[in-house]
Amino acid sequence: MHKCNLDVEISKLSKIEGHADLDIKIRDGKLEEVNLKVMENLRFFNQAVKGQSYAAVPQLVSRICGTCSIAHLTGCIEAVEKTLGVKISQQTLILRKLTVYSMMIRDHALHLYFFAMPDMLGIDSLLDVPEDKHDLIHDALAVKEAGNNLSELIAGRAVHAPFEQVGGFSHEIDEQKIPAMIEQLKKIRPIVLKLIDIFASCNWEFKRKTNFVALVTDDFSFLEGKIKDMHGLEIEEKDYWNHLHNVVLPYSQATGFEFEGKEYMVGSLARLNLNKENLHENTKRDTAKYLKRFPSENVYDNNLAQAIEILHSVDHSIELLESNKFQKEESAKPEKLTGKNAGAIEAPRGTLYYAIEIEEGKVKELKLVIPTAQNLVNMKRDVEQIVSGLCATGIGKEELEKHIIFEVSKLIRAYDPCMSCASHFLRVRWT
Protein backbone atom coordinates (compact mmCIF):
# COMPACT_ATOMS: atom_id res chain seq x y z
CA MET A 1 0.00 0.00 0.00
CA HIS A 2 1.36 3.38 -1.01
CA LYS A 3 0.99 6.15 1.54
CA CYS A 4 1.52 9.01 -0.83
CA ASN A 5 1.04 12.73 -0.56
CA LEU A 6 -0.59 14.15 -3.65
CA ASP A 7 -2.11 17.49 -4.67
CA VAL A 8 -4.37 17.22 -7.69
CA GLU A 9 -5.28 20.54 -9.23
CA ILE A 10 -7.71 20.73 -12.10
CA SER A 11 -7.65 24.23 -13.54
CA LYS A 12 -10.57 25.24 -15.76
CA LEU A 13 -12.63 22.07 -15.88
CA SER A 14 -13.70 21.57 -19.50
CA LYS A 15 -17.00 20.55 -21.11
CA ILE A 16 -19.19 22.18 -18.49
CA GLU A 17 -20.98 25.54 -18.54
CA GLY A 18 -18.79 28.22 -16.99
CA HIS A 19 -15.57 28.12 -15.04
CA ALA A 20 -14.63 25.86 -12.15
CA ASP A 21 -11.40 24.62 -10.60
CA LEU A 22 -10.91 21.65 -8.33
CA ASP A 23 -8.20 21.13 -5.71
CA ILE A 24 -7.78 17.74 -4.04
CA LYS A 25 -5.33 17.16 -1.21
CA ILE A 26 -4.18 13.64 -0.29
CA ARG A 27 -1.94 13.08 2.74
CA ASP A 28 -0.50 9.70 3.83
CA GLY A 29 -2.62 8.00 1.20
CA LYS A 30 -5.84 9.45 2.58
CA LEU A 31 -8.10 12.17 1.23
CA GLU A 32 -7.74 15.27 3.35
CA GLU A 33 -9.62 17.94 1.45
CA VAL A 34 -11.68 18.58 -1.68
CA ASN A 35 -12.18 22.17 -2.76
CA LEU A 36 -14.62 22.65 -5.58
CA LYS A 37 -14.04 26.23 -6.63
CA VAL A 38 -16.62 27.96 -8.75
CA MET A 39 -14.40 30.53 -10.47
CA GLU A 40 -17.07 32.35 -12.37
CA ASN A 41 -16.78 36.03 -11.48
CA LEU A 42 -19.88 37.53 -9.90
CA ARG A 43 -21.76 40.12 -11.91
CA PHE A 44 -23.89 41.43 -9.02
CA PHE A 45 -27.30 41.17 -10.65
CA ASN A 46 -29.13 41.20 -7.34
CA GLN A 47 -27.86 44.70 -6.64
CA ALA A 48 -28.38 45.83 -10.23
CA VAL A 49 -32.07 44.85 -10.51
CA LYS A 50 -33.15 46.98 -7.59
CA GLY A 51 -35.28 49.91 -8.68
CA GLN A 52 -35.82 48.55 -12.19
CA SER A 53 -39.31 48.12 -13.67
CA TYR A 54 -40.96 44.72 -13.14
CA ALA A 55 -41.42 44.43 -16.91
CA ALA A 56 -37.71 44.89 -17.67
CA VAL A 57 -36.21 42.65 -15.00
CA PRO A 58 -36.97 39.27 -16.68
CA GLN A 59 -34.83 40.22 -19.72
CA LEU A 60 -32.08 41.39 -17.36
CA VAL A 61 -31.96 38.15 -15.34
CA SER A 62 -32.06 36.21 -18.62
CA ARG A 63 -28.43 37.37 -18.87
CA ILE A 64 -27.49 35.31 -15.81
CA CYS A 65 -27.10 32.31 -18.08
CA GLY A 66 -26.65 31.83 -21.80
CA THR A 67 -27.66 28.22 -22.14
CA CYS A 68 -30.69 28.26 -19.84
CA SER A 69 -31.66 31.90 -20.32
CA ILE A 70 -35.21 30.77 -21.09
CA ALA A 71 -35.42 29.20 -17.62
CA HIS A 72 -34.42 32.47 -15.92
CA LEU A 73 -36.73 34.46 -18.13
CA THR A 74 -39.68 32.13 -17.50
CA GLY A 75 -39.00 31.69 -13.78
CA CYS A 76 -38.75 35.42 -13.22
CA ILE A 77 -41.86 36.15 -15.30
CA GLU A 78 -43.81 33.57 -13.32
CA ALA A 79 -42.73 35.13 -10.00
CA VAL A 80 -43.68 38.64 -11.23
CA GLU A 81 -47.08 37.38 -12.41
CA LYS A 82 -47.81 35.65 -9.12
CA THR A 83 -46.78 38.79 -7.24
CA LEU A 84 -48.84 41.25 -9.26
CA GLY A 85 -51.88 39.04 -9.90
CA VAL A 86 -51.35 38.67 -13.67
CA LYS A 87 -53.69 35.93 -14.93
CA ILE A 88 -52.23 34.45 -18.12
CA SER A 89 -54.36 32.86 -20.84
CA GLN A 90 -54.45 29.16 -21.71
CA GLN A 91 -52.64 29.97 -24.97
CA THR A 92 -49.82 31.74 -23.11
CA LEU A 93 -49.39 28.70 -20.88
CA ILE A 94 -49.16 26.42 -23.94
CA LEU A 95 -46.64 28.73 -25.65
CA ARG A 96 -44.62 28.84 -22.46
CA LYS A 97 -44.52 25.04 -22.29
CA LEU A 98 -43.31 24.94 -25.89
CA THR A 99 -40.66 27.55 -25.10
CA VAL A 100 -39.35 25.53 -22.15
CA TYR A 101 -39.39 22.32 -24.24
CA SER A 102 -37.35 24.02 -26.96
CA MET A 103 -34.71 24.87 -24.35
CA MET A 104 -34.68 21.36 -22.88
CA ILE A 105 -34.13 19.82 -26.32
CA ARG A 106 -31.12 21.93 -27.25
CA ASP A 107 -29.64 22.34 -23.77
CA HIS A 108 -29.76 18.61 -22.92
CA ALA A 109 -28.48 17.75 -26.43
CA LEU A 110 -25.47 20.04 -26.00
CA HIS A 111 -24.65 18.38 -22.70
CA LEU A 112 -25.18 14.80 -23.82
CA TYR A 113 -23.45 14.90 -27.20
CA PHE A 114 -20.70 17.45 -26.60
CA PHE A 115 -19.97 17.27 -22.86
CA ALA A 116 -20.79 13.72 -21.72
CA MET A 117 -20.40 11.52 -24.82
CA PRO A 118 -16.65 12.09 -25.41
CA ASP A 119 -15.88 10.43 -22.03
CA MET A 120 -17.93 7.41 -23.13
CA LEU A 121 -16.14 7.18 -26.45
CA GLY A 122 -12.71 7.69 -24.92
CA ILE A 123 -12.02 10.83 -26.96
CA ASP A 124 -11.38 14.45 -26.03
CA SER A 125 -14.03 16.07 -28.17
CA LEU A 126 -17.00 14.89 -30.21
CA LEU A 127 -15.22 16.47 -33.19
CA ASP A 128 -12.52 13.80 -32.77
CA VAL A 129 -14.85 10.81 -33.34
CA PRO A 130 -13.55 8.31 -35.85
CA GLU A 131 -14.96 8.39 -39.38
CA ASP A 132 -17.33 5.44 -38.80
CA LYS A 133 -19.07 7.32 -35.98
CA HIS A 134 -19.44 10.66 -37.74
CA ASP A 135 -23.21 10.16 -37.70
CA LEU A 136 -23.05 11.21 -34.04
CA ILE A 137 -21.89 14.71 -35.01
CA HIS A 138 -24.74 15.00 -37.51
CA ASP A 139 -27.19 13.64 -34.90
CA ALA A 140 -26.00 16.22 -32.37
CA LEU A 141 -26.44 19.11 -34.77
CA ALA A 142 -29.85 17.87 -35.98
CA VAL A 143 -31.33 17.54 -32.48
CA LYS A 144 -29.92 20.88 -31.37
CA GLU A 145 -31.23 22.56 -34.47
CA ALA A 146 -34.77 21.27 -33.94
CA GLY A 147 -34.72 22.76 -30.42
CA ASN A 148 -33.23 25.99 -31.71
CA ASN A 149 -35.87 26.30 -34.46
CA LEU A 150 -38.69 25.64 -31.98
CA SER A 151 -37.29 28.45 -29.77
CA GLU A 152 -37.17 30.78 -32.78
CA LEU A 153 -40.71 29.94 -33.88
CA ILE A 154 -42.33 30.38 -30.46
CA ALA A 155 -40.11 32.78 -28.54
CA GLY A 156 -38.03 34.55 -31.20
CA ARG A 157 -34.60 33.13 -30.33
CA ALA A 158 -32.93 30.37 -28.29
CA VAL A 159 -30.76 32.74 -26.26
CA HIS A 160 -32.47 35.67 -24.49
CA ALA A 161 -35.78 34.97 -26.19
CA PRO A 162 -37.34 38.33 -27.04
CA PHE A 163 -41.06 37.42 -27.37
CA GLU A 164 -41.70 35.97 -23.91
CA GLN A 165 -42.90 38.69 -21.56
CA VAL A 166 -44.86 39.32 -18.37
CA GLY A 167 -48.51 38.55 -19.24
CA GLY A 168 -47.98 36.83 -22.57
CA PHE A 169 -46.06 36.68 -25.84
CA SER A 170 -45.39 39.86 -27.80
CA HIS A 171 -45.47 38.27 -31.24
CA GLU A 172 -47.97 36.13 -33.04
CA ILE A 173 -46.84 32.65 -34.06
CA ASP A 174 -46.39 32.21 -37.80
CA GLU A 175 -48.99 29.44 -38.32
CA GLN A 176 -47.56 28.62 -41.73
CA LYS A 177 -44.32 27.45 -40.19
CA ILE A 178 -45.97 24.99 -37.79
CA PRO A 179 -46.28 21.97 -40.16
CA ALA A 180 -42.57 22.11 -41.04
CA MET A 181 -41.72 22.39 -37.34
CA ILE A 182 -43.80 19.30 -36.55
CA GLU A 183 -42.06 17.45 -39.40
CA GLN A 184 -38.64 18.42 -38.05
CA LEU A 185 -39.54 17.21 -34.55
CA LYS A 186 -40.81 13.91 -35.96
CA LYS A 187 -37.61 13.55 -37.94
CA ILE A 188 -35.35 13.80 -34.90
CA ARG A 189 -37.46 11.35 -32.87
CA PRO A 190 -35.54 8.23 -34.03
CA ILE A 191 -32.25 10.08 -33.44
CA VAL A 192 -33.32 10.80 -29.87
CA LEU A 193 -34.30 7.13 -29.39
CA LYS A 194 -30.79 6.20 -30.56
CA LEU A 195 -29.33 8.67 -28.04
CA ILE A 196 -31.41 7.07 -25.28
CA ASP A 197 -30.07 3.62 -26.26
CA ILE A 198 -26.50 4.92 -26.14
CA PHE A 199 -26.80 6.31 -22.63
CA ALA A 200 -28.85 3.35 -21.41
CA SER A 201 -26.04 1.03 -22.48
CA CYS A 202 -23.44 3.01 -20.53
CA ASN A 203 -22.22 0.91 -17.62
CA TRP A 204 -20.85 3.70 -15.44
CA GLU A 205 -22.11 3.57 -11.90
CA PHE A 206 -21.73 5.81 -8.90
CA LYS A 207 -24.13 5.56 -5.99
CA ARG A 208 -24.25 7.32 -2.66
CA LYS A 209 -27.31 7.64 -0.45
CA THR A 210 -28.86 11.05 -0.98
CA ASN A 211 -32.20 12.81 -1.40
CA PHE A 212 -33.76 14.00 -4.66
CA VAL A 213 -35.98 17.08 -4.98
CA ALA A 214 -38.05 18.27 -7.95
CA LEU A 215 -41.10 20.27 -8.91
CA VAL A 216 -43.62 17.57 -9.84
CA THR A 217 -45.92 18.68 -12.66
CA ASP A 218 -48.96 16.72 -13.85
CA ASP A 219 -47.93 16.80 -17.53
CA PHE A 220 -44.15 16.87 -16.95
CA SER A 221 -44.08 20.38 -18.42
CA PHE A 222 -41.57 21.82 -15.90
CA LEU A 223 -43.84 24.75 -14.99
CA GLU A 224 -46.60 24.35 -12.38
CA GLY A 225 -46.89 21.87 -9.53
CA LYS A 226 -45.69 20.89 -6.09
CA ILE A 227 -42.12 20.40 -4.91
CA LYS A 228 -41.55 16.87 -3.65
CA ASP A 229 -38.70 14.80 -2.24
CA MET A 230 -38.01 11.06 -1.89
CA HIS A 231 -39.43 10.95 1.65
CA GLY A 232 -42.92 12.04 0.65
CA LEU A 233 -42.54 15.68 1.55
CA GLU A 234 -44.80 17.99 -0.46
CA ILE A 235 -44.20 21.74 -0.57
CA GLU A 236 -45.92 24.67 -2.27
CA GLU A 237 -43.64 26.46 -4.75
CA LYS A 238 -43.66 29.68 -2.72
CA ASP A 239 -42.58 27.90 0.49
CA TYR A 240 -39.49 26.19 -0.97
CA TRP A 241 -37.15 28.77 0.55
CA ASN A 242 -38.22 27.78 4.09
CA HIS A 243 -36.77 24.30 3.61
CA LEU A 244 -33.35 25.44 2.43
CA HIS A 245 -30.29 26.87 4.02
CA ASN A 246 -27.08 27.94 2.42
CA VAL A 247 -23.64 26.43 2.88
CA VAL A 248 -20.51 28.47 2.37
CA LEU A 249 -17.92 26.72 0.19
CA PRO A 250 -14.45 28.07 0.93
CA TYR A 251 -12.56 29.62 -2.01
CA SER A 252 -15.66 29.48 -4.19
CA GLN A 253 -17.55 32.38 -5.73
CA ALA A 254 -20.77 30.40 -5.22
CA THR A 255 -22.51 29.08 -2.14
CA GLY A 256 -24.22 25.71 -1.89
CA PHE A 257 -27.58 24.70 -0.43
CA GLU A 258 -28.95 21.98 1.83
CA PHE A 259 -32.57 20.83 1.87
CA GLU A 260 -34.05 19.96 5.28
CA GLY A 261 -30.50 20.14 6.65
CA LYS A 262 -28.99 17.60 4.25
CA GLU A 263 -27.36 17.49 0.83
CA TYR A 264 -29.62 16.62 -2.11
CA MET A 265 -29.71 16.49 -5.88
CA VAL A 266 -31.94 18.33 -8.35
CA GLY A 267 -32.20 17.93 -12.13
CA SER A 268 -33.31 15.33 -14.66
CA LEU A 269 -32.52 12.34 -12.45
CA ALA A 270 -34.58 13.85 -9.60
CA ARG A 271 -37.47 14.53 -11.99
CA LEU A 272 -37.46 11.00 -13.39
CA ASN A 273 -37.18 9.57 -9.86
CA LEU A 274 -40.18 11.56 -8.66
CA ASN A 275 -42.40 11.99 -11.71
CA LYS A 276 -41.83 9.42 -14.46
CA GLU A 277 -45.56 8.50 -14.45
CA ASN A 278 -46.38 11.89 -15.96
CA LEU A 279 -44.14 11.65 -19.03
CA HIS A 280 -45.89 11.79 -22.40
CA GLU A 281 -47.67 8.56 -23.38
CA ASN A 282 -45.52 8.09 -26.50
CA THR A 283 -42.35 8.61 -24.46
CA LYS A 284 -43.49 6.07 -21.87
CA ARG A 285 -44.39 3.58 -24.61
CA ASP A 286 -41.01 3.79 -26.33
CA THR A 287 -38.79 3.94 -23.24
CA ALA A 288 -40.69 1.49 -20.99
CA LYS A 289 -37.73 -0.85 -20.57
CA TYR A 290 -35.47 1.98 -19.46
CA LEU A 291 -38.01 3.69 -17.22
CA LYS A 292 -37.96 0.63 -14.97
CA ARG A 293 -34.51 1.78 -13.88
CA PHE A 294 -36.00 4.77 -12.04
CA PRO A 295 -35.97 5.66 -9.19
CA SER A 296 -32.22 5.32 -9.49
CA GLU A 297 -29.43 6.44 -7.19
CA ASN A 298 -26.80 6.15 -9.92
CA VAL A 299 -25.62 9.69 -10.69
CA TYR A 300 -24.76 8.65 -14.27
CA ASP A 301 -28.43 7.88 -14.88
CA ASN A 302 -28.82 11.66 -14.94
CA ASN A 303 -27.54 11.39 -18.53
CA LEU A 304 -30.17 8.78 -19.43
CA ALA A 305 -32.85 10.87 -17.69
CA GLN A 306 -31.86 13.89 -19.80
CA ALA A 307 -32.11 11.85 -22.99
CA ILE A 308 -35.58 10.65 -22.00
CA GLU A 309 -36.59 14.24 -21.22
CA ILE A 310 -35.56 15.27 -24.75
CA LEU A 311 -37.96 12.65 -26.11
CA HIS A 312 -40.75 13.83 -23.81
CA SER A 313 -40.14 17.43 -24.90
CA VAL A 314 -40.34 16.36 -28.55
CA ASP A 315 -43.47 14.25 -28.03
CA HIS A 316 -45.41 16.81 -26.02
CA SER A 317 -44.38 19.63 -28.38
CA ILE A 318 -45.66 17.66 -31.38
CA GLU A 319 -48.99 17.14 -29.59
CA LEU A 320 -49.30 20.80 -28.55
CA LEU A 321 -48.47 22.04 -32.05
CA GLU A 322 -50.86 19.58 -33.73
CA SER A 323 -53.83 20.17 -31.44
CA ASN A 324 -53.85 23.94 -31.00
CA LYS A 325 -54.67 26.97 -33.10
CA PHE A 326 -52.75 30.06 -32.15
CA GLN A 327 -54.17 33.56 -32.46
CA LYS A 328 -53.14 37.09 -31.64
CA GLU A 329 -53.78 37.95 -28.01
CA GLU A 330 -53.43 40.97 -25.77
CA SER A 331 -51.03 40.51 -22.86
CA ALA A 332 -52.67 39.99 -19.46
CA LYS A 333 -52.34 43.04 -17.20
CA PRO A 334 -51.37 43.22 -13.52
CA GLU A 335 -54.12 43.66 -10.91
CA LYS A 336 -51.77 45.63 -8.67
CA LEU A 337 -48.26 47.03 -8.73
CA THR A 338 -47.10 46.22 -5.20
CA GLY A 339 -46.60 42.83 -3.60
CA LYS A 340 -44.31 40.02 -2.56
CA ASN A 341 -44.45 36.40 -3.75
CA ALA A 342 -42.41 33.56 -5.21
CA GLY A 343 -42.54 30.78 -7.77
CA ALA A 344 -40.50 27.82 -8.97
CA ILE A 345 -40.01 26.09 -12.29
CA GLU A 346 -37.83 23.21 -13.41
CA ALA A 347 -34.82 24.49 -15.35
CA PRO A 348 -32.73 21.96 -17.35
CA ARG A 349 -30.48 21.41 -14.32
CA GLY A 350 -33.22 21.40 -11.67
CA THR A 351 -35.55 23.45 -9.52
CA LEU A 352 -35.17 27.20 -10.08
CA TYR A 353 -36.81 29.40 -7.45
CA TYR A 354 -37.51 33.12 -7.83
CA ALA A 355 -38.85 35.31 -5.01
CA ILE A 356 -39.60 38.94 -5.71
CA GLU A 357 -40.80 42.03 -3.90
CA ILE A 358 -42.23 44.83 -6.02
CA GLU A 359 -43.24 48.31 -4.87
CA GLU A 360 -45.13 50.66 -7.18
CA GLY A 361 -43.98 48.63 -10.18
CA LYS A 362 -40.29 48.74 -9.23
CA VAL A 363 -38.31 45.74 -8.01
CA LYS A 364 -37.32 46.16 -4.37
CA GLU A 365 -35.81 42.75 -3.66
CA LEU A 366 -35.09 39.69 -5.77
CA LYS A 367 -33.73 36.41 -4.56
CA LEU A 368 -33.22 33.19 -6.41
CA VAL A 369 -32.07 29.65 -5.82
CA ILE A 370 -30.07 28.15 -8.69
CA PRO A 371 -30.09 24.42 -9.54
CA THR A 372 -26.30 23.99 -9.73
CA ALA A 373 -25.87 25.77 -6.36
CA GLN A 374 -28.24 23.19 -4.87
CA ASN A 375 -26.16 20.35 -6.27
CA LEU A 376 -22.77 21.66 -5.11
CA VAL A 377 -22.75 20.04 -1.66
CA ASN A 378 -23.91 16.69 -3.06
CA MET A 379 -21.31 16.91 -5.82
CA LYS A 380 -18.53 17.66 -3.35
CA ARG A 381 -19.49 14.66 -1.16
CA ASP A 382 -19.57 12.41 -4.25
CA VAL A 383 -16.10 13.60 -5.26
CA GLU A 384 -14.86 12.86 -1.73
CA GLN A 385 -16.22 9.30 -1.91
CA ILE A 386 -14.71 8.68 -5.36
CA VAL A 387 -11.29 9.98 -4.34
CA SER A 388 -11.29 8.05 -1.04
CA GLY A 389 -12.19 4.90 -2.98
CA LEU A 390 -9.37 5.44 -5.47
CA CYS A 391 -6.89 6.12 -2.64
CA ALA A 392 -7.91 2.85 -0.98
CA THR A 393 -6.97 0.83 -4.08
CA GLY A 394 -3.32 1.57 -3.30
CA ILE A 395 -2.37 2.29 -6.92
CA GLY A 396 0.78 4.30 -7.60
CA LYS A 397 0.89 8.06 -7.44
CA GLU A 398 0.92 8.73 -11.17
CA GLU A 399 -1.88 6.28 -11.88
CA LEU A 400 -3.85 7.66 -8.94
CA GLU A 401 -3.64 11.21 -10.24
CA LYS A 402 -4.70 10.13 -13.74
CA HIS A 403 -7.66 8.17 -12.41
CA ILE A 404 -8.76 10.96 -10.08
CA ILE A 405 -8.75 13.55 -12.88
CA PHE A 406 -10.69 11.28 -15.24
CA GLU A 407 -13.25 9.92 -12.77
CA VAL A 408 -13.90 13.20 -11.00
CA SER A 409 -14.29 15.21 -14.23
CA LYS A 410 -16.63 12.54 -15.60
CA LEU A 411 -18.77 12.58 -12.46
CA ILE A 412 -19.00 16.37 -12.32
CA ARG A 413 -20.01 16.43 -15.99
CA ALA A 414 -22.83 13.98 -15.27
CA TYR A 415 -24.38 16.65 -13.05
CA ASP A 416 -24.30 19.02 -16.03
CA PRO A 417 -23.30 21.89 -13.76
CA CYS A 418 -23.66 25.48 -14.87
CA MET A 419 -21.14 27.68 -13.12
CA SER A 420 -22.40 30.90 -14.76
CA CYS A 421 -25.66 30.30 -12.92
CA ALA A 422 -24.16 28.98 -9.70
CA SER A 423 -22.05 32.06 -9.18
CA HIS A 424 -25.19 34.11 -9.08
CA PHE A 425 -26.01 34.08 -5.39
CA LEU A 426 -27.60 36.66 -3.27
CA ARG A 427 -26.35 38.45 -0.29
CA VAL A 428 -29.49 37.88 1.69
CA ARG A 429 -30.62 38.09 5.23
CA TRP A 430 -31.26 34.41 5.97
CA THR A 431 -34.34 34.62 8.14
Add this chain to the structure above:
Amino acid sequence: METKPSSARASAGEAKKRVGIFSFTCDEGCSILLTEIFNQKLIPWLEKMELVYFLSIKDKVEIKDLDIALVEGVVTSERDKEDIEKIRANTRILIAMGTCAMTALPSGQRNNFNISQLKEIEGHLEKYNFLPKALALKDVVVVDDNISGCPIDEGKFIEVFEKYLA
Protein backbone atom coordinates in the same frame (compact mmCIF):
# COMPACT_ATOMS: atom_id res chain seq x y z
CA MET B 1 -8.06 22.00 -18.82
CA GLU B 2 -5.11 23.86 -20.27
CA THR B 3 -2.17 21.72 -21.29
CA LYS B 4 1.31 22.63 -22.37
CA PRO B 5 1.48 23.40 -26.07
CA SER B 6 2.46 20.44 -28.19
CA SER B 7 5.17 21.07 -30.72
CA ALA B 8 4.03 18.47 -33.22
CA ARG B 9 1.03 19.66 -35.15
CA ALA B 10 -1.03 17.46 -37.41
CA SER B 11 0.08 18.14 -40.95
CA ALA B 12 -3.53 18.24 -42.16
CA GLY B 13 -4.22 21.03 -39.66
CA GLU B 14 -1.28 23.12 -40.86
CA ALA B 15 -3.16 24.92 -43.61
CA LYS B 16 -6.29 25.42 -41.58
CA LYS B 17 -6.90 28.55 -39.55
CA ARG B 18 -6.26 27.95 -35.87
CA VAL B 19 -9.32 29.25 -34.01
CA GLY B 20 -9.88 29.74 -30.30
CA ILE B 21 -13.16 30.57 -28.55
CA PHE B 22 -12.75 32.22 -25.15
CA SER B 23 -15.23 33.14 -22.43
CA PHE B 24 -14.58 35.88 -19.91
CA THR B 25 -17.01 37.13 -17.28
CA CYS B 26 -20.47 36.73 -18.82
CA ASP B 27 -23.31 34.27 -19.26
CA GLU B 28 -21.64 32.58 -22.26
CA GLY B 29 -24.76 33.29 -24.32
CA CYS B 30 -22.72 34.24 -27.38
CA SER B 31 -20.77 30.99 -27.44
CA ILE B 32 -24.06 29.13 -26.88
CA LEU B 33 -25.56 30.96 -29.85
CA LEU B 34 -22.39 30.12 -31.75
CA THR B 35 -23.01 26.42 -31.07
CA GLU B 36 -26.46 26.98 -32.63
CA ILE B 37 -24.87 28.63 -35.69
CA PHE B 38 -22.67 25.52 -35.80
CA ASN B 39 -25.78 23.38 -36.47
CA GLN B 40 -25.58 24.50 -40.09
CA LYS B 41 -22.02 25.82 -40.37
CA LEU B 42 -19.72 23.58 -38.34
CA ILE B 43 -19.20 20.92 -40.98
CA PRO B 44 -18.26 23.33 -43.80
CA TRP B 45 -16.16 25.51 -41.47
CA LEU B 46 -14.17 22.50 -40.24
CA GLU B 47 -12.77 22.29 -43.76
CA LYS B 48 -11.08 25.63 -43.13
CA MET B 49 -10.47 25.76 -39.41
CA GLU B 50 -9.12 23.79 -36.52
CA LEU B 51 -10.66 24.50 -33.11
CA VAL B 52 -7.64 24.66 -30.82
CA TYR B 53 -9.32 26.30 -27.85
CA PHE B 54 -12.97 25.85 -26.88
CA LEU B 55 -13.33 24.56 -23.34
CA SER B 56 -17.04 23.97 -23.87
CA ILE B 57 -16.36 21.05 -26.14
CA LYS B 58 -12.77 19.95 -25.57
CA ASP B 59 -10.30 19.45 -22.75
CA LYS B 60 -6.95 19.52 -24.55
CA VAL B 61 -6.49 23.16 -25.42
CA GLU B 62 -3.60 25.52 -26.00
CA ILE B 63 -3.14 29.25 -26.44
CA LYS B 64 -0.48 29.31 -29.11
CA ASP B 65 -0.16 30.50 -32.74
CA LEU B 66 -3.82 31.39 -33.05
CA ASP B 67 -5.09 32.91 -36.26
CA ILE B 68 -8.47 33.96 -34.90
CA ALA B 69 -9.55 34.44 -31.27
CA LEU B 70 -13.29 34.88 -30.71
CA VAL B 71 -13.74 36.42 -27.29
CA GLU B 72 -16.94 36.92 -25.29
CA GLY B 73 -17.36 38.53 -21.88
CA VAL B 74 -15.99 41.27 -19.68
CA VAL B 75 -12.59 41.73 -18.08
CA THR B 76 -13.54 42.07 -14.43
CA SER B 77 -10.73 40.44 -12.42
CA GLU B 78 -6.93 40.35 -12.39
CA ARG B 79 -7.08 36.77 -13.66
CA ASP B 80 -9.28 37.88 -16.59
CA LYS B 81 -6.75 40.62 -17.42
CA GLU B 82 -3.79 38.25 -17.42
CA ASP B 83 -5.68 35.76 -19.59
CA ILE B 84 -6.78 38.26 -22.26
CA GLU B 85 -3.25 39.68 -22.47
CA LYS B 86 -1.92 36.16 -23.04
CA ILE B 87 -4.51 35.54 -25.77
CA ARG B 88 -3.67 38.87 -27.46
CA ALA B 89 0.02 38.02 -27.48
CA ASN B 90 -0.70 34.73 -29.22
CA THR B 91 -3.29 35.60 -31.83
CA ARG B 92 -3.27 37.36 -35.16
CA ILE B 93 -6.90 38.53 -35.19
CA LEU B 94 -8.87 39.18 -32.00
CA ILE B 95 -12.63 39.57 -32.39
CA ALA B 96 -14.88 40.90 -29.60
CA MET B 97 -18.10 38.91 -29.57
CA GLY B 98 -21.24 40.53 -28.18
CA THR B 99 -22.33 43.38 -25.95
CA CYS B 100 -20.34 42.26 -22.89
CA ALA B 101 -17.01 42.17 -24.72
CA MET B 102 -17.74 45.47 -26.52
CA THR B 103 -19.27 47.55 -23.71
CA ALA B 104 -18.55 45.73 -20.42
CA LEU B 105 -22.27 45.51 -19.67
CA PRO B 106 -24.02 44.02 -17.74
CA SER B 107 -21.02 43.21 -15.50
CA GLY B 108 -20.12 46.89 -15.76
CA GLN B 109 -23.29 47.83 -13.93
CA ARG B 110 -21.12 47.78 -10.82
CA ASN B 111 -19.06 50.66 -12.24
CA ASN B 112 -22.07 52.91 -11.60
CA PHE B 113 -23.22 51.49 -8.26
CA ASN B 114 -23.99 53.98 -5.51
CA ILE B 115 -22.22 53.87 -2.17
CA SER B 116 -24.66 51.50 -0.48
CA GLN B 117 -24.59 49.07 -3.42
CA LEU B 118 -20.79 49.20 -3.45
CA LYS B 119 -20.66 48.51 0.26
CA GLU B 120 -22.56 45.26 -0.30
CA ILE B 121 -20.02 43.97 -2.82
CA GLU B 122 -16.67 45.44 -1.73
CA GLY B 123 -15.66 42.42 0.38
CA HIS B 124 -16.17 40.11 -2.57
CA LEU B 125 -14.30 42.41 -4.96
CA GLU B 126 -11.29 42.38 -2.70
CA LYS B 127 -11.33 38.68 -1.85
CA TYR B 128 -11.37 37.57 -5.49
CA ASN B 129 -8.99 40.22 -6.90
CA PHE B 130 -11.52 42.09 -9.00
CA LEU B 131 -10.30 45.13 -10.94
CA PRO B 132 -11.55 48.52 -9.71
CA LYS B 133 -13.81 48.70 -12.79
CA ALA B 134 -15.25 46.03 -15.09
CA LEU B 135 -13.67 46.62 -18.52
CA ALA B 136 -14.56 46.08 -22.17
CA LEU B 137 -11.91 44.21 -24.17
CA LYS B 138 -10.83 47.34 -26.05
CA ASP B 139 -9.93 48.97 -22.73
CA VAL B 140 -7.34 46.26 -22.10
CA VAL B 141 -6.05 45.02 -25.46
CA VAL B 142 -6.17 45.91 -29.17
CA VAL B 143 -9.35 44.54 -30.73
CA ASP B 144 -9.35 43.89 -34.49
CA ASP B 145 -13.08 43.49 -35.10
CA ASN B 146 -16.43 43.46 -33.33
CA ILE B 147 -19.67 41.50 -33.61
CA SER B 148 -22.46 43.25 -31.74
CA GLY B 149 -25.63 41.95 -30.11
CA CYS B 150 -26.78 40.25 -26.94
CA PRO B 151 -26.38 37.55 -27.98
CA ILE B 152 -24.37 38.09 -31.20
CA ASP B 153 -26.34 38.65 -34.38
CA GLU B 154 -26.19 35.43 -36.39
CA GLY B 155 -25.88 37.02 -39.85
CA LYS B 156 -23.21 39.48 -38.72
CA PHE B 157 -21.21 36.71 -37.07
CA ILE B 158 -21.16 34.61 -40.22
CA GLU B 159 -20.19 37.62 -42.34
CA VAL B 160 -17.30 38.71 -40.10
CA PHE B 161 -16.02 35.24 -39.26
CA GLU B 162 -16.03 34.03 -42.86
CA LYS B 163 -14.08 37.12 -43.88
CA TYR B 164 -11.16 36.04 -41.65
CA LEU B 165 -11.62 32.35 -42.40
CA ALA B 166 -11.16 32.89 -46.12
